[in-house]
Amino acid sequence: MSEEFLSHCRHIAGEPFVLTTAADMAPYLDDWRGRFTGKALAVLRPAGTGQVAQLVKACAHWRIPVVPQGGRTGLVLGSVPDQSGSAVVLSLSRMNQVRSIDAVNRTMTVDAGCILQQVQDAAALHDCLYPLSLASEGSCTVGGNLSTNAGGTAVLRYGNARELCLGLEVVTPQGDIWNGLRALRKDNTGYDLRDLFIGAEGTLGVITAAVLKLHPLPKASSTALVALGTVRDALDLLTLMQDRCGACLTGFELMSAVCLELVATHFPDLPRPFARLHGQYVLLELSSCESEQQASGMLERAVAVALERCIARDAVVATSAAQSRGLWDLREHISMAQAKAGKNIKHDIALPISRIARFIATTDAHLREAFPGCVLVTFGHLGDGNLHYNVAPPEGVPHDEFLDNEPAINRIVHDQVDAFGGSISAEHGIGALKRDELSRYKSPVELDMMRAIKAALDPLGIMNPGKVL
Amino acid sequence: MSEEFLSHCRHIAGEPFVLTTAADMAPYLDDWRGRFTGKALAVLRPAGTGQVAQLVKACAHWRIPVVPQGGRTGLVLGSVPDQSGSAVVLSLSRMNQVRSIDAVNRTMTVDAGCILQQVQDAAALHDCLYPLSLASEGSCTVGGNLSTNAGGTAVLRYGNARELCLGLEVVTPQGDIWNGLRALRKDNTGYDLRDLFIGAEGTLGVITAAVLKLHPLPKASSTALVALGTVRDALDLLTLMQDRCGACLTGFELMSAVCLELVATHFPDLPRPFARLHGQYVLLELSSCESEQQASGMLERAVAVALERCIARDAVVATSAAQSRGLWDLREHISMAQAKAGKNIKHDIALPISRIARFIATTDAHLREAFPGCVLVTFGHLGDGNLHYNVAPPEGVPHDEFLDNEPAINRIVHDQVDAFGGSISAEHGIGALKRDELSRYKSPVELDMMRAIKAALDPLGIMNPGKVL
Structure with a gap:
């Protein structure tokens, strides 16, 4: 049976794109953090949406579970198969074209296998910003970003991956193609299927392409590190900054004293902006559509007010790009310092x-x-x-x-x-790792609705089984 | 049978809140624009979510169709019953309490029957903005806003009703209460049920409460009217304004020459900002979290560039609140001028x-x-x-x-x-009015998924039948 299935897959995708040897499949089976290795019947590497549809149709026919896979950078075992060896991995890595960019509509239409960084770069070439920004942006893909509703450092101003997507193309569990590639900011025609597929971690269908929302590229940004006594002070600072800076506030990162001590221990060459120890620190970033001067002026005035009102104890406002980089380095070295510890x-x-x-x-x-x-x-x-x-x-x-x-x-x-x-x-989502936790904390009413939707859209249960639900 | 059902409803909601005479029911049966009058078995006016749940459970038991109703200001016959007289209208008008406001989290939790203006006012008391703004804001309700994913004039900057909601409380077609009243900006735990109920026009359940997202209240705004030759020029102006003003751009309204002529004919007392006629006009609004001066300075500089580059032919920047009001009046009198014509x-x-x-x-x-x-x-x-x-x-x-x-x-x-x-x-949504148009223009794949979800969540088909699908 499985030979018949595999030969059909080879017919669809071409011999070299149906991997079945242990060596060929290995790079697709490992968890990103190295905690788990799955097994698969095969790894399928379609060249386009039509092939995805045919392959999923074949999987439905032969009742083969499908594990959609993007950049495999997820942290909850959502995109690797289990150890039964009964599933196929459907890797979208060959589908990596930017289909079109519309700078007036501020949208771009991209294949799901595009790398996030590639999308950011393509947008910037048109003086636009695709704001999603993650540590794994050099490897993760648009399809994975959307399937997990990725977050990152720009959510405060621009929202999660969900808020940055206007339309989707999806291959359903029946192997049909849904063309929902709408590039519209207003559309009230029926149920919001888009947001149902976003965040579903591949359990309801395969996202094959998306229309992404772009923003104007800010002209400049300005960074400060603020020292405070307590988390409560940090919350007062947040309210103050939002009231004074509105949408110009693009970063607000909390770090405890323990975090900065860890960084200082393991990365002694990084800056130590304050002579004294404080309880908490906040890294602030403002962006301006006008000028460097406007961003830094607004930041300096806001920080002065925070000091005056004794919300902040001390503060450093970066006066150069290098100094700003140095402050961000402190934040971005916390995870590495932890790993060293x-x-x-x-x-x-x-x-x-x-x-x-x-x-x-x-x-x-x-x-x-x-x-x-x-x-x-x-x-x-x-x-x-x-x-x-x-x-x-x-x-x-x-x-x-x-x-x-x-x-x-x-x-x-x-x-x-x-x-x-x-x-x-x-x-990070639920994947296989947090499935039991989910069923513990969600209400039966919510779990029942989720199960009803899963059964309605994927009655054979072939899409990424064992994940989420 | 229906007497038994009605007596059960009276037991749940209390005698005075189960309306059955023609005179009592009349205000709940008319379409807002007066094009249609429906019939109902009864109008139910529950006092709270518990009563809604019990009433819907009774409707499920007796197989009585339920038409959820908010402020009844919809334009597509979504919240009035058909003429069969078999359905009950479930009016949420008595559920109109602001449950809580959290100015630090910038959220408020409100009953679905709250009037939009009441929500705007409550937010403003806490120096916050609930940005949704519609012509019907004095009558429409939060539940209706969310069920139709309402738009309005602030979408450009703040998004539709969907983007302004973090969590929902819903009574399911089985009469269960789903407490999804989360006040979180990041939450990736399972399917996005919230956005499925938003925009479903009451066909999947009854929204009984919501957590709304608030924004900082802008300090000032500045308005201009720009005269242009063509729609294409207006698009160039949009790109220019977005690049220069980013999130400060809060209004960009197009009006053709015909629109302003109509307004001038029927409202001769309104301002006529330009001596010459032009092909198109754009009303611009900038908001600032800093000051009046910043908003007007930014607007003046941007408009000057548009004139310099020959994108705009002429422009008036309002120098007072009264002048700004006068420019907005032109925009807001178009519909009334049309009605007069x-x-x-x-x-x-x-x-x-x-x-x-x-x-x-x-x-x-x-x-x-x-x-x-x-x-x-x-x-x-x-x-x-x-x-x-x-x-x-x-x-x-x-x-x-x-x-x-x-x-x-x-x-x-x-x-x-x-x-x-x-x-x-x-x-505006689909309601009963655009149902046939929807089935004409949506793909069979999309319609099938919508029907599968409807059947999964509302297998008895009692929730607002004849609407959307």
């Missing part, structure tokens, strides 16, 4: 912004009681309510031993997230 | 912005060929690609007679909209 247990969570100070205080206390001496490395996109809430072992405790506590630590953190009305997955 | 055939359409000039030229030509002398009154939210494309009778032709051409004119206009990749309903 050893292993830790990570949480990608979101909370109502107003509850973040109490959430951190309460959850820190619970963890310190259960695991005395544990080190809390907390930073994140405060303007979006998105925290990277990481728990490292107490000094002297072997890291691998501490990792055995992951289930117990997850339970404490996620229970608090739930109690404070938060989300256990802010930007 | 007689009847016309209206289209609420959206197009890719870059194709609007060609769309107007082509469609105008088709209509003039088919209906020589017909008058084209075209204006709209150009920054969103949203046109109000209205066709009035030739001079001397009786208006009622001309209206007989509505199907033929709709066909010409909608065929062109479809050919140019546009939408036949930009902000």
Whole structure:
């Protein structure tokens, strides 16, 4: 049976694009963070949407599970197959053309396999900004960005991947092509299928192309690092900055003292902007459509007010691009400093912004009681309510031993997230990794609706089984 | 049977809130524009979400169709029952409390029956902006705004109702309550049910409450009226303004010469800013989070560049709030001037912005060929690609007679909209009025997915039957 299926696939995609040997398939089966390796019947590499449709039709006919795959940079095991070896991986990597750019409509239509950076660059060539920006932007693809509703550092101003997409082309679980490639900012004609496929992690169909929304390219930006006493002060600063700067505020990143100490220990060459230690730090970025002068003037005035009102304790406003780069380096080296320090247990969570100070205080206390001496490395996109809430072992405790506590630590953190009305997955999605957590925290009413939609659109259950639901 | 059902409803909602006499029900059965009057078994007026759930459960048990109703200001017969008299109207007008406001998180949680203006005012009391702004804001409700994904004048900067909502509470067609009242800007945990209910026009469930996203209140705004030769010039002006002003650009309204002539004829007391006639006009609005001075300075510089580059032919920048009001009055009196001039055939359409000039030229030509002398009154939210494309009778032709051409004119206009990749309903939705048009222009693949979702969530088909699908 599977030989008949594979020969049909070869007929559709061409011999070289149906991979079946262990060596050929290996690069498509590993988890990005190296925690898991799946097995597959084959890896299929279609050249275009028509081939995707034919291949999915074949999978439906032979009841073969399909695992759609983009850049494979996901963090929740959403794009790798399980270990049964019964599924095919459908890699969209060959579908990587920018189909068209419309600078007047500020849209671009791209294949799902385009790399994010390629899209950013193509937009910039037309004096436009595609604002989505992630650590993995050199590898991740548009299809993956949309299937996981990716976030990143520009959400505060421009929204998640969902807000940056106007239309989709999707191959359904029946192998039909839905052409929903609309380039419209207003369209109220029926159910919002677009946003149902966005964030569905490939469980309802395969996104093969998208119309992306572009923005005008800002003329200049200005950066500052502000030292504060507490998270509550950081929230006051956020309100102040939003009131004074509106949409010019494009970055608001929280870092605790522990984070900057970690960076200073492991990257001693990076700048140390303050002589004294403070409790919390916020990295601010303003962008201007006018000029460097407007951005820096607005930032300096706002920071002066924050100091005057004793919200901030100290501040450095970058006066050159290099200095601005140096401040961002501090933020961007936190994860690397953590990796150098050893292993830790990570949480990608979101909370109502107003509850973040109490959430951190309460959850820190619970963890310190259960695991005395544990080190809390907390930073994140405060303007979006998105925290990277990481728990490292107490000094002297072997890291691998501490990792055995992951289930117990997850339970404490996620229970608090739930109690404070938060989300256990802010930007990474559910995949296979958080499926059990999802069923624990979602209401039966919501889970039932999700299952009903899954059964309605994918009655054979062939699309990325074992993920999300 | 229906007596048993009604007595159960009275038990749930209380005697006075189950209306059954013709006189009591009359205010709930009329279309806003007076084109249609429906019939109902009863009008139900629940006091809260619990009662809504019990009432819908009863409707499911007795298989009674449910027509959810907000402010009844819709334009496509979405919130009135048909003439069978078999359905109940479920009016949410008694559920009109602002449940809470969180100025730090910039969210507010409101009952679905809150009037839009009440929500705007409540936000402003906390120095926040709820940007949704419609002509019917004194009557329309949050539930209706969300069920139709309302648009209006602030979409260019802040998006449609969908982009202004973070979470929902919904009563399902089974009478269960889904508490999806999340106040989070990032949440990737499962399918996007929120956006499925938004824009579903009450056919998938009843929205009973919502978490709305607030923005900082701008400090000042500045207005200008620019005269141009052609629609193509208006598109050049849009690109210029977006590049120079970014998110400060909060209004970009196109009006043809015919529109301003109509206003001048029927409202002779309104300002006439230009001595000469021009082909097209654009009303510009900039908002600033800094100061009046910044807004007007930025606007003056941008308009000067537009004149210098011969994109604009003439321009007036308002120097006072009264002058600004006068310019907006011109825009806002177009519909009233049209009503004074007689009847016309209206289209609420959206197009890719870059194709609007060609769309107007082509469609105008088709209509003039088919209906020589017909008058084209075209204006709209150009920054969103949203046109109000209205066709009035030739001079001397009786208006009622001309209206007989509505199907033929709709066909010409909608065929062109479809050919140019546009939408036949930009902000008004489908309701009962455009249902046949929807099935004409949507692909079978898309219609099948919509029907599958409808059947999955509402298998008894009791939620607002005959609307959308």
